Amino acid sequence: xxxxxxxxxxxxVTPLGFDVQSNWKALLKGKSGVALHKVIDNQDAFFxxxxxxxxxxxxxxxxxxxxxxxxxxxxxxxxxxxxxxxxLVERHSISDETxxxxxxxxxxxxxxxNQTTLPEGVFLSSLAQKIADFFGFKxxxxxxxxxxxxxxxxxxxxxxxxxxxxxxxxxxxxxxxxSEFVISGFxxxxxxxxxxxxxxxxxxxxxxxxEATAAIYITSExxxxxxxxxxxxxxxxxxxANHISGxxxxxxxxxxxxxxxxxxxxxSAEKIDFISAHGTATIYNDEMEAIAFNRMDLQNVPLNxxxxxxxxxxxxxxxxxxxxxxxxxLNKTLIPSKNFEEMGVSQDLNIIKENQPVExxxxxxxxxxxxxxxxxxxxxxx
Numbered sequence: 240x241x242x243x244x245x246x247x248x249x250x251x252v253t254p255l256g257f258d259v260q261s262n263w264k265a266l267l268k269g270k271s272g273v274a275l276h277k278v279i280d281n282q283d284a285f286f287x288x289x290x291x292x293x294x295x296x297x298x299x300x301x302x303x304x305x306x307x308x309x310x311x312x313x314x315x316x317x318x319x320x321x322x323x324x325x326x327l328v329e330r331h332s333i334s335d336e337t338x339x340x341x342x343x344x345x346x347x348x349x350x351x352x353n354q355t356t357l358p359e360g361v362f363l364s365s366l367a368q369k370i371a372d373f374f375g376f377k378x379x380x381x382x383x384x385x386x387x388x389x390x391x392x393x394x395x396x397x398x399x400x401x402x403x404x405x406x407x408x409x410x411x412x413x414x415x416x417x418s419e420f421v422i423s424g425f426x427x428x429x430x431x432x433x434x435x436x437x438x439x440x441x442x443x444x445x446x447x448x449x450e451a452t453a454a455i456y457i458t459s460e461x462x463x464x465x466x467x468x469x470x471x472x473x474x475x476x477x478x479x480a481n482h483i484s485g486x487x488x489x490x491x492x493x494x495x496x497x498x499x500x501x502x503x504x505x506x507s508a509e510k511i512d513f514i515s516a517h518g519t520a521t522i523y524n525d526e527m528e529a530i531a532f533n534r535m536d537l538q539n540v541p542l543n544x545x546x547x548x549x550x551x552x553x554x555x556x557x558x559x560x561x562x563x564x565x566x567x568x569l570n571k572t573l574i575p576s577k578n579f580e581e582m583g584v585s586q587d588l589n590i591i592k593e594n595q596p597v598e599x600x601x602x603x604x605x606x607x608x609x610x611x612x613x614x615x616x617x618x619x620x621x
Contacts, residue, residue: 244398245621247465248330248456249562252323253549254290254449257298263566266574267594271548273435273447278422286435288449288550289417290319298322311373314347314360316416316452320370323452324412328374331408331456338406339376341367342383342393342413343554349418370412378406387517387608388476389413390453390557394616395474397457407460413558414452421448421553428484430521438518438544438576439525439590441583446519449550453559468621469565472601473504476614484609486524490531492613493605497535501603504617508536511617512599513573515564517606518544519551524607529584537603538587541595547577557606557614568599568620 250258254272255265272288279285292315299318302325313321346363359365367380381400383393390413397409415421425431425448432445461468477499479492486492501507514537516528532538545560552559567573573595582588602618 241402242459244401244457244459244471245461246455246457246469246471246565247461247467248327249454249565250323250326251451251453251559251562252290252319253451253559254288255548257322259562259566262563263570266548266563267572269577271435271577272449273547273550278417279419285422285431286447287417288447290450295319314350316347316414317370319416319452320412320414321373323414324374324410324454327410327454327456333374333376335377336407337376338378338381338397338400338409339367339371340381340383340393340397340409340411341370342389342411342558343415344384344386344389345415345418345421345553348420349416352419384554385608385612386610387551387553387556388606388612388614389554390559391561391604391606391614391616392476393558394455394457394471394561395476395614398471398474401457401459408456408458410454410456411558412452412454413555415553415555416450417448432520435578436520436546437578438520438546439582439584439588440579441581443520443525443583446521447546447550449552451549451552451555451559453555453562455558455562467569470619470621471616472506472619473500473502473617474615475499475503476612479611479613481611486527486607487611488523488527490527490534492611493528493531493607494534496613496615497531497603497605500615500617506601506617510601511537511540511603512597512601513564513567514540514542515560515602515604516542516544518546518576520546526584528607529586529588532588533586539589541573541589541591543574543576543591557604561604561618564602564604565618568602571596571598573597
């Protein structure tokens with residue numbers, strides 16, 4: 240029999256706040272981090288969700304001893320990472336049986352600008368090792384970089400490695416930042432929206448990119464001091480191999496991922512209380528998700544996308560949105576899918592339109608990404 244795996248702690252750093260509590264308060268008020276920002280010189284501003292640089296520096300200097308942090312030259316993204324995971328490391332011990340898992344799609348890619356040689360810090364393995372060394376992790380870091388499902392898959396990797404007896408617990412850290420490279424890449428696909436994004440809405444016209452870092456502590460060993468716990472009941476990741484950037488039109492990969500995760504969790508569609516969906520506000524992604532959810536008979540389950548609040552945070556998206564979904568369960572409140580007004584997909588979905596008080600026990604979190612990757616996890620409030 241597999242060990243029961245629990246998430247017992249988490250934290251995040253986003254444009255809406257530098258901890259979970261401030262993020263939750265902002266979400267209850269309907270605040271969004273999405274605004275016009277000039278990211279690329281000689282180009283118009285884009286709607287993105289970006290952390291204020293001055294506030295980031297102020298928070299970092301407040302929480303990290305100058306003598307300690309001055310030994311290392313930290314990039315902006317690394318400072319975001321350190322701020323996210325610091326509270327968890329202070330509350331939970333690190334042993335020889337503790338995993339450190341980093342989820343990111345681009346890492347320190349910004350430092351490549353104007354470089355003629357490859358800086359060491361641009362390699363994801365080097366980035367992970369730098370953070371691991373700073374906090375004194377004893378095991379070799381694990382990097383999960385699988386497009387936009389990375390954050391959800393990092394939870395799956397932690398769960399499965401603990402169940403396999405490789406580790407007893409894990410710290411999972413996820414993050415990406417807004418950069419000229421990321422903006423240019425998505426712009427080349429003509430995927431960036433010209434206004435704040437509207438997931439599943441009839442008038443949606445593309446994504447807003449975002450940046451954030453998020454961290455969770457996941458374990459098979461509980462103690463009496465845990466304030467809350469969520470079981471990771473099931474997980475799955477399926478690649479539909481449809482296209483380098485376009486999802487399967489029939490939702491095959493996402494459907495199979497959800498089906499497998501729910502089968503492992505032994506949870507039927509009728510038991511799912513809430514879906515934290517991917518919802519990028521692109522034409523094909525939202526339609527594909529609607530088809531997959533209907534194929535699983537989940538069309539009546541309350542559903543939201545957090546992209547209207549945070550933008551698409553790439554490697555951080557799945558972990559950050561999982562944290563917010565757990566916070567919803569703890570606070571017994573569903574958060575609306577921001578900017579949704581009129582159904583814009585061919586299949587029925589139960590899109591949340593306003594804050595709703597509700598009991599949440601079983602959560603389905605999904606993600607999809609470039610290269611045909613899809614992932615799903617089922618969480619239970621224990």
